[in-house]
Amino acid sequence: MHTIRHGLLLAALLGTLVPATALARAIGPTAATVPQAIDVRVDPRVELAAVMARLAGFEEYQGRGIEAYDRAVDAHFAPYRDHPSIAVLRTLREQRRIAYNAVVEAGLAGTPDDWSPVVPLSPRPDGLDPRWDAASLRTFLQAARRFERDTGARAFFASQRAVHAEAEARIRANLGQRLDLGWYLRQLPPQSIRHFVIVPGLLDGLNSYAVRMGDTVYVVLGTPTVRAGEAIEYPADAQLALLVHEFHHVYLNPWVDARMDVLGAPAQRLFDVVAPTMRGLAYGEPSILLYESLVRANTLRYLRHHGEDAVLRRTTAEDQGKGFPWTPALADLLDAADAAGQPRFGADTAAAVAALLDDWAADNGARIAAEQQRLADEQARLLAQGPQLAALLPAEGSRPAAGDSVLELHFDRPMDGRIAIFGDVPPVTGKPAWDAAKQVLRIPVRLEAGARYRLLLNGEQDGGFASQAGEKLAPRTWTFAVAD
Structure with a gap:
C-alpha cells in the first residue's frame, strides 16, 4: 500500500483476477521442464481485440484503466465504430455468445504479422473456448486483420510504447521471487508447458484470463484504474493471488474435463443448489463450477505452502463471499492426499472430490447454508466491535x-x-x-x-x-x- 493524495490510502482490490513477475524459482524434476523466467509484455493482438470489443459494445470491455491511454485509444479508434469488422464481432456475439475470455483467446490465436491462425482449426480450434469453431475463428481473424490495416493500429500501438513499458516494468518489479513455478510441477497433473507469458491487458478492465497456446501459457491480467498524472501501479498481493489462480486453470481444467465421468453428476447436484450465485458470476455450467472449485482450492494450498498468510486470508474470504464456501475443505482434502503419498490427481483424487461435492450438495445444500450462517454471525460479531x-x-x-x-x-x-x-x-x-x-x-x-x-x-x-x-x-x- 502507499499513500496517495490527501492522506487517503488507496489500492485496487481486484476480485479474482492482476499481473506479476520476471523470475521464478526453478524447482522441479529437471531444469529442462521448468521455465527459468516469465516473460512480461503488452501484446498488441490482445489490445486490438479489446478495442474491437469496446467498439462493438461488449459491456465487459468498457471498464476504464490507464486514463491517458484510454483517452488516446478512444481518440484514435472512435471513428471506426461502424467499421465492417466491428459488425462481424457483434454478429459473433449474437450467434455464438462470444464474450469475456473468448475475445482475448481469439486475439492470441492469430500470428502477430498477418493474423493467420497459430493453432490447428480442425476439428475445432485447439485449446480454445468451445464457443469458437473453425469457421467463426477464421472469420474473426480475417476481421481483425482488416481492422488493424484500416485503422493504422500497428502505428498507434507503437506510439504508445512508453505506456506499455511502464506497465511491464511495474509488473516485473512487484512480485520478484514470490511466484514458484516449480510448485505446479510438484503438486498438479503434469502438462507439457514450457513458456509463461504475463500480458498486461490494458483495455480489459479488471477481468483476467488464462490462455494456453501449445506449450505456452498466457495470463492476460486486468488493469486497475490509474488517473491522469498518476504513476501506473498494481497491488502486488492481489497480483500474486490472481496469477497463482490463473496459472492453475491450464493445469486443472484439462484434468476436470478428463474426469467428468466421475465428477459430472455430483457437480450437477451442487450446481443445482447454488445456480443463482454461479450464474451471477457468469459461471453458467457445472463444468465451470468444477474448474473454479479446483483452481480456488489449489490457490489456497499454494498460499498455505508458501507462507502467504495475509493473501491467504483475503483469498479465503473472497471465495466465501463469492459463493465457494467449500474451497478450504477441498484444499484440506488435497493436502491430506498429498501427505498420504497418493498419486497426484489420480482416480482416487477424482472419487474423493466427487464425494466432497456430494456432501456439500446434500439436503439441498444444508451444509452450505450452515456455513453461510456461521460466516454471517462471525462477520456481525466483528462489525459490532469498536467504532460504529x-x-x-x-x-x-x-x-x-x-x-x-x-x-x-x-x-x-x-x-x-x-x-x-x-x-x-x-x-x-x-x-x-x-x-x-x-x-x-x-x-x-x-x-x-x-x-x-x-x-x-x-x-x-x-x-x-x-x-x-x-x-x-x-x-x-x-x-x-x-x-x-
Missing part, C-alpha cells in the same frame, strides 16, 4: 447522481483522524476534512456517470480508522453505483 458507522453518504447500495459530490462517514464516537480507504475510490477533488468533534469525515470527490464504486474501509494492517481511545474500526466494504 452511524451513516455513510452516499448510502450503501444507492445510486447518486454523477458530478461533484462529497463522501461522508459519520462515526458514533470521536476518531483519531487517521484515514484508510482502499478500493475503487472516486477521483478526490479536495482535502478530506473532519468536523470539530472528529466524528464526521467529508471527502470531496467527483462521481463518474455509470461508475460502480467498491470501497474497503480499513484493512488487516495496523493504522487506519480508529477512535481516540485506540479502538480500531473493523474492516468493512462500502458500495454504490452512480446513475448513468
Whole structure:
C-alpha cells in the first residue's frame, strides 16, 4: 500500500483476477521442464481485440484503466465504430455468445504479422473456448486483420510504447521471487508447458484470463484504474493471488474435463443448489463450477505452502463471499492426499472430490447454508466491535447522481483522524476534512456517470480508522453505483 493524495490510502482490490513477475524459482524434476523466467509484455493482438470489443459494445470491455491511454485509444479508434469488422464481432456475439475470455483467446490465436491462425482449426480450434469453431475463428481473424490495416493500429500501438513499458516494468518489479513455478510441477497433473507469458491487458478492465497456446501459457491480467498524472501501479498481493489462480486453470481444467465421468453428476447436484450465485458470476455450467472449485482450492494450498498468510486470508474470504464456501475443505482434502503419498490427481483424487461435492450438495445444500450462517454471525460479531458507522453518504447500495459530490462517514464516537480507504475510490477533488468533534469525515470527490464504486474501509494492517481511545474500526466494504 502507499499513500496517495490527501492522506487517503488507496489500492485496487481486484476480485479474482492482476499481473506479476520476471523470475521464478526453478524447482522441479529437471531444469529442462521448468521455465527459468516469465516473460512480461503488452501484446498488441490482445489490445486490438479489446478495442474491437469496446467498439462493438461488449459491456465487459468498457471498464476504464490507464486514463491517458484510454483517452488516446478512444481518440484514435472512435471513428471506426461502424467499421465492417466491428459488425462481424457483434454478429459473433449474437450467434455464438462470444464474450469475456473468448475475445482475448481469439486475439492470441492469430500470428502477430498477418493474423493467420497459430493453432490447428480442425476439428475445432485447439485449446480454445468451445464457443469458437473453425469457421467463426477464421472469420474473426480475417476481421481483425482488416481492422488493424484500416485503422493504422500497428502505428498507434507503437506510439504508445512508453505506456506499455511502464506497465511491464511495474509488473516485473512487484512480485520478484514470490511466484514458484516449480510448485505446479510438484503438486498438479503434469502438462507439457514450457513458456509463461504475463500480458498486461490494458483495455480489459479488471477481468483476467488464462490462455494456453501449445506449450505456452498466457495470463492476460486486468488493469486497475490509474488517473491522469498518476504513476501506473498494481497491488502486488492481489497480483500474486490472481496469477497463482490463473496459472492453475491450464493445469486443472484439462484434468476436470478428463474426469467428468466421475465428477459430472455430483457437480450437477451442487450446481443445482447454488445456480443463482454461479450464474451471477457468469459461471453458467457445472463444468465451470468444477474448474473454479479446483483452481480456488489449489490457490489456497499454494498460499498455505508458501507462507502467504495475509493473501491467504483475503483469498479465503473472497471465495466465501463469492459463493465457494467449500474451497478450504477441498484444499484440506488435497493436502491430506498429498501427505498420504497418493498419486497426484489420480482416480482416487477424482472419487474423493466427487464425494466432497456430494456432501456439500446434500439436503439441498444444508451444509452450505450452515456455513453461510456461521460466516454471517462471525462477520456481525466483528462489525459490532469498536467504532460504529452511524451513516455513510452516499448510502450503501444507492445510486447518486454523477458530478461533484462529497463522501461522508459519520462515526458514533470521536476518531483519531487517521484515514484508510482502499478500493475503487472516486477521483478526490479536495482535502478530506473532519468536523470539530472528529466524528464526521467529508471527502470531496467527483462521481463518474455509470461508475460502480467498491470501497474497503480499513484493512488487516495496523493504522487506519480508529477512535481516540485506540479502538480500531473493523474492516468493512462500502458500495454504490452512480446513475448513468
